[in-house]
Amino acid sequence: MPNVQRILEERVTDAMRAAFPGTDAPAVVVLSQDPKFGDYQANGAMALAKQLKRKARDVAAEIVARLNVSDLCEKPEIAGPGFINLRLRTDWVSDQLGKINPDDRLGVEPAARPETVVVDYSAPNLAKEMHVGHLRSTIIGDALVRMLEFAGNKVIRQNHVGDWGTQVGMLVAYLDRAAGKSTRTLASYVNLLLTDLEEFYRQAKTLFDTDLAFAKDARHAVVLLQSGDPDTLVGWQGWRNASLVHADNVYTRLNVRLTLEDIRGESAYNSLLPKVIEHLDKMHFLEPSENAQCVFIRDQAGKPLFLAKDGTPLPLIVQKSDEGYLYATTDLAAIGFRTGFFPEISGGTKSPHANRILYVVDARQSLHFQMVFECARRAGFAPENVRLEHIAFGTMMGPDGRPFKTRDGGTVKLMDLLDEAEKRAFDLVSAKSGDLSEDERRSIARIVGIGAVKYADLAQNRTSDYIFSWDKMLSLDGNTAPYMQYAYARIRSIFRKGGHEAEAHRADAAPIALAAPQELALAKAVLRFPEFLDRALEDYRPNILAAYLYDLAGAFTAFYDACPVIQSEEPLRSERLKLCDLAARVIQRGLALLGIETAERM
Numbered sequence: 001m002p003n004v005q006r007i008l009e010e011r012v013t014d015a016m017r018a019a020f021p022g023t024d025a026p027a028v029v030v031l032s033q034d035p036k037f038g039d040y041q042a043n044g045a046m047a048l049a050k051q052l053k054r055k056a057r058d059v060a061a062e063i064v065a066r067l068n069v070s071d072l073c074e075k076p077e078i079a080g081p082g083f084i085n086l087r088l089r090t091d092w093v094s095d096q097l098g099k100i101n102p103d104d105r106l107g108v109e110p111a112a113r114p115e116t117v118v119v120d121y122s123a124p125n126l127a128k129e130m131h132v133g134h135l136r137s138t139i140i141g142d143a144l145v146r147m148l149e150f151a152g153n154k155v156i157r158q159n160h161v162g163d164w165g166t167q168v169g170m171l172v173a174y175l176d177r178a179a180g181k182s183t184r185t186l187a188s189y190v191n192l193l194l195t196d197l198e199e200f201y202r203q204a205k206t207l208f209d210t211d212l213a214f215a216k217d218a219r220h221a222v223v224l225l226q227s228g229d230p231d232t233l234v235g236w237q238g239w240r241n242a243s244l245v246h247a248d249n250v251y252t253r254l255n256v257r258l259t260l261e262d263i264r265g266e267s268a269y270n271s272l273l274p275k276v277i278e279h280l281d282k283m284h285f286l287e288p289s290e291n292a293q294c295v296f297i298r299d300q301a302g303k304p305l306f307l308a309k310d311g312t313p314l315p316l317i318v319q320k321s322d323e324g325y326l327y328a329t330t331d332l333a334a335i336g337f338r339t340g341f342f343p344e345i346s347g348g349t350k351s352p353h354a355n356r357i358l359y360v361v362d363a364r365q366s367l368h369f370q371m372v373f374e375c376a377r378r379a380g381f382a383p384e385n386v387r388l389e390h391i392a393f394g395t396m397m398g399p400d401g402r403p404f405k406t407r408d409g410g411t412v413k414l415m416d417l418l419d420e421a422e423k424r425a426f427d428l429v430s431a432k433s434g435d436l437s438e439d440e441r442r443s444i445a446r447i448v449g450i451g452a453v454k455y456a457d458l459a460q461n462r463t464s465d466y467i468f469s470w471d472k473m474l475s476l477d478g479n480t481a482p483y484m485q486y487a488y489a490r491i492r493s494i495f496r497k498g499g500h501e502a503e504a505h506r507a508d509a510a511p512i513a514l515a516a517p518q519e520l521a522l523a524k525a526v527l528r529f530p531e532f533l534d535r536a537l538e539d540y541r542p543n544i545l546a547a548y549l550y551d552l553a554g555a556f557t558a559f560y561d562a563c564p565v566i567q568s569e570e571p572l573r574s575e576r577l578k579l580c581d582l583a584a585r586v587i588q589r590g591l592a593l594l595g596i597e598t599a600e601r602m
Contacts, residue, residue: 003109003531005029005040008069008086012042015067020059023048029086031528038077038085039524045082056082090520094511097523101578102509106586108530110152116352118156118338119145121360122251122258125162126243126265127171128201130250131411132404136393139454139595140462141360142256143542144391146593151537156352159258160334161247163240163265166208167201169222172235173214174204198413200239222324226270240265250414255450255595264334264349271346272333273325276381277318283379291321297374306371316371331372335388336381356387358540363392363463391540394465396457404468418450420470425449428474428482433602444599448474448482451596455481458594459546479550481596484587487553489602490560491584495577496601498566502581505574513575518559522583525555529586533593542594549590556583 012027025048032038045060052059060082067076067084072092077085100107121141124134149155178200207214224232244260251258277293280286285295294315297305304313318329336342340351359369369390376382398404406412426445433441456473459480460466476482495502514520532548535541565576588598 003534004072004088004527005031005531006534007072008040008042011067011069012044012063012084015063016044016048018066019062020048020052023051025051032085035521037079038087040086040088042084042086043082045084049082060084088524090514091511093520093523093527094514096527097514097579097582098509098511100527101505101512101582102507105150106529106582106589107527108150108533114152114154115355116154116156117148117356117358118158118352118354119148119358119360120158120160120334121145121358122247122256123160123162123361124247125167126240126247127162127167127204129198129246130414132396132414132417133411135414135417135453136396136457136462137360137362138251138254138256138258139457140391140393140542141358142254142258142595143458143593144358144360144537144540145257146595147533147537147542147545150593151533156338156354157258157262158338159247159263159265161244161263161265163236163243164225164267164270164330166218166222168225168236168239169218169220170204170208171201171239172221172225172232173217174200174207175235175238176217177214226324236267240267250418253415253418253450254454255597257595266327266330268345268347268349269330269333269337272337272342273329275342276329276333276336277325279381280318280379285375285379286318287315289315289317292317293319295375297371297378305374306367314371316375328368328372328375331368332376332379332381335372335376339382339386341381354386356389357382358389358391360391360393363394366390366392389540391462393462394460397465397467399467399469401467417453421449421453422446423449424470424474425452425482429602432476436601440601444602447597447599448485448602451481451485451591454596455484455546455591455594458542459550461543462541479546481591482602484549484553484591485596485598486602487556488584488587488591488598489600491556491580491587492600494565494580498577500577502577502584505578505581508578512578513572514579515572516559516563518555518562519576519579522552522555522559522579525552526579526582526586529590545590545593549587552583552586552590556580556587559583 009027009029012029016023016025016027025044028043028047029040030043032041045063046056049056049059057078060078064076064078064084069076069086072089074087074089079085119141122134122138124130145155145157208218221232225236244263248260277286280295286293287296288294294317296313296315299305306314308314316328317326318332319325333342335357337345337351338354338357340353342351344350361369373382373388373390376388377384382388396404404412422445425448426441429436429441429444429448433444436444452473456468457466472478473480474482476486512523514523528548532545536544559579563576565573565580568576591598
């Protein structure tokens, strides 16, 4: 089934152009704020009236006179200064509901023009354990990947892990001291690191900050690594492998789709870095500044586009005075590879030739990406037909309004956070469903606990900071994962109690009868799934989908309170069972697109 809002926008736009040839004002079709006035509202007449210097109601009347929506809407009504109210016909809703009943995609049509989309997300530094600072990028990125794939696009997941640079030298130098160069083998390093990756990093960092000889060894290790020294590569591979095992365990626990095959760290682009510098030099973009090679991005008049706080031109540094490279250099190389400017990287991996590249990285990196994107455009690493987009997000805050920390002010490890989530969820499930076996309660607690952490984040506007609260995220009331999961389980319990099989009704594409107003309201909510998925993807905001699911669950509750299902006589019972099943399927599918599981009972 097509997006209803889009159909109405097209129809209203056609009517506006027919009524006023030569004009090009938008239709502005939005959901009605109050159902008693209709389901949708077209607000474009006001802006068009201003252009034409006419009364908005008169303009709206001429639009309505040419508006062809009788196949899906009741007669349009003009309200207020020129709003056009549109109410869907009950028989049309009933018919559409029947059509999507056998459809596993629940009315969502695949993209007419699928794209190849690279999504760069999570990207932890592999030298230490993943912490809460990696949570938002990981789960927002995963949700976008799921939605983009479901919409029909080819999605390339990329985990641009920090596996290169100074922290590499620190750990390699420390491993040499801990294990001894004479025992330098990949297996010995991996076994050593897996005992406590975080402690090894902490000790290496302390030595780097306090021991000049160690700092010199660490910097030299970076040079050796970049030059491909075989012994140094063994140490690098050891801590990298140990780190990846840890990261993979976190991703499995979080139910995100990143795998070891999606890892493409900074090291993958090492062979391209000299080529990036060579190309920038060939384009006459490089300028020396304090012995470093920089790109100063200017407008056509030569005025700098990016300024430091003191008003001086801000450079994009691409090569240090010691000829080492920086994050910007690697990011430019990655863009060039992803677009096809560089056809392949080491190991023979071919470019995906992406149409879009999304970077799910916190808002503090906005300036960096603005500069890198602009440089990539001008250098030709990213042609104009490839979209480069920074999907920025805010910070998870503690109850004190500061970045979320442990009680002693330390960084909260992700595994510890997930352990606590499952523990609290198990206590909640045990209190509510003590009749279930312990294994069942633990299984449900895992789904509820992990889902609560993820949903609490994804339900927020991603650009905003938010307060982390165990009590709110595990509540069975309000816009939370447990509330949504309970709504799904509640619907499934209807079928269990009545001895009905939900699948038995799914082959039937006949219109679904809608007699009660609560039935109609729930049916309309179900039909809006494609519309809200489109809206969530337009601006990469999973919270739009979360808000829709919450409203859908509310519509089901209102329906269930007013309309008996199992107690109804046939054929009404079957009609309501189909409606219940559709609501459950949309809730389950929507939560799955957010990376959140459901339980059949709670």
